[in-house]
Amino acid sequence: MRSLPSRRGIQRSAFTLIELLVVIAIIAILIGLLLPAVQKVREAAARMKCQNNIKQLALGLHGHHDANQYLPPGQYNNFYANDGPWIRGCWVHPTLPYIEQTALFTQFQAQVQGNGWALFGDNGPNKSTIVPPLVCPSDPASPKVQTVDTNTVNGVTGVVQGLHTNYVVCAGSTVFGATGQTLNGMFYVKSKTRLTDATDGTSNTFMLGEIILVPDVAPTNDLRGRYNNSWFGNSWFSTLNPPNTTVADTVGYQGISTLRAPSTTASNTPNAVLSARSYHTGGVNVGLADGSVRFVRSAVDAIVWLNFGTRMGNEVPGEL
Numbered sequence: 420m421r422s423l424p425s426r427r428g429i430q431r432s433a434f435t436l437i438e439l440l441v442v443i444a445i446i447a448i449l450i451g452l453l454l455p456a457v458q459k460v461r462e463a464a465a466r467m468k469c470q471n472n473i474k475q476l477a478l479g480l481h482g483h484h485d486a487n488q489y490l491p492p493g494q495y496n497n498f499y500a501n502d503g504p505w506i507r508g509c510w511v512h513p514t515l516p517y518i519e520q521t522a523l524f525t526q527f528q529a530q531v532q533g534n535g536w537a538l539f540g541d542n543g544p545n546k547s548t549i550v551p552p553l554v555c556p557s558d559p560a561s562p563k564v565q566t567v568d569t570n571t572v573n574g575v576t577g578v579v580q581g582l583h584t585n586y587v588v589c590a591g592s593t594v595f596g597a598t599g600q601t602l603n604g605m606f607y608v609k610s611k612t613r614l615t616d617a618t619d620g621t622s623n624t625f626m627l628g629e630i631i632l633v634p635d636v637a638p639t640n641d642l643r644g645r646y647n648n649s650w651f652g653n654s655w656f657s658t659l660n661p662p663n664t665t666v667a668d669t670v671g672y673q674g675i676s677t678l679r680a681p682s683t684t685a686s687n688t689p690n691a692v693l694s695a696r697s698y699h700t701g702g703v704n705v706g707l708a709d710g711s712v713r714f715v716r717s718a719v720d721a722i723v724w725l726n727f728g729t730r731m732g733n734e735v736p737g738e739l
Contacts, residue, residue: 470714472586474712476586477627477707481710490606493608493654494509494510497608497609498595505531507650508649511553511654512527526545537649547564549562549582554585559634559698560632561585564579566579566635566641568580583632583643583646585631589605589656590602590607590652593692595689597689603729619729629703631680641675643668651671652691653670655693656694657693658724659725660694662724663695668694669691671685671691707727
């Protein structure tokens with residue numbers, strides 16, 4: 420009968436320290452290769468969601484046009500004036516019913532009928548309602564709803580400014596001017612443009628673009644994208660500068676400069692201008708007057724980009 424080997428004769432294999440370090444290094448390399456791919460997929464999904472938001476807003480603007488035979492005004496009151504009919508209102512408010520926000524629009528109308536101001540009440544919670552089509556998923560500062568106004572509004576201090584939108588309408592290819600009226604884009608103060616006014620062609624004219632918001636951290640009282648108190652064109656953009664330009668926005672009332680969204684505050688200036696910016700890699704999303712959505716590279720020809728801001732400039736169309 421054969422005897423079994425003693426336990427002392429059995430050798431148990433194990434990782435050496437060097438082998439363990441090699442395995443850890445391989446895992447680290449694989450993770451390093453995988454993370455950029457995951458981030459790219461995530462950003463691609465966010466960019467697609469952003470495009471869907473702009474598409475929904477473009478269809479909403481078209482819906483308003485179909486019902487009223489004109490696009491909503493870019494802004495209701497002149498710069499430096501609180502004239503009606505909807506004081507401090509802008510294109511967002513009349514578009515709400517056409518983007519499935521009828522209840523919010525009804526609250527807005529009740530506020531306007533009460534005192535003429537489109538501020539949704541001094542501290543009313545409705546103005547901070549998050550409207551998904553107004554929020555870009557790639558912007559870490561969005562949805563922006565907690566910024567407190569540094570001024571006294573209607574005798575009340577500590578007023579929350581409400582939701583800021585990442586999406587703004589195109590006012591043209593110039594600065595916003597002294598009053599914001601008679602600009603060469605599809606939207607401006609008290610504008611009521613028709614799609615037929617885009618004689619350059621609706622497929623050659625911008626209607627919507629996106630901007631970067633400044634984070635909700637005190638004391639950042641930056642008004643870019645604030646639509647519940649639209650003042651000095653803070654819900655517009657211009658094609659004067661290319662997308663994601665390093666040229667600072669000139670904010671005509673209050674602005675905070677950040678690395679991705681630089682600005683210069685120049686109170687009561689006719690040279691106010693906002694440029695299209697985004698956190699999407701290499702460009703921005705835009706909506707055209709024909710309702711289509713495009714992704715435009717930051718390296719687009721500056722003249723082509725400029726020309727797409729006008730509705731009737733008679734420019735030769737270029738390739739975005």
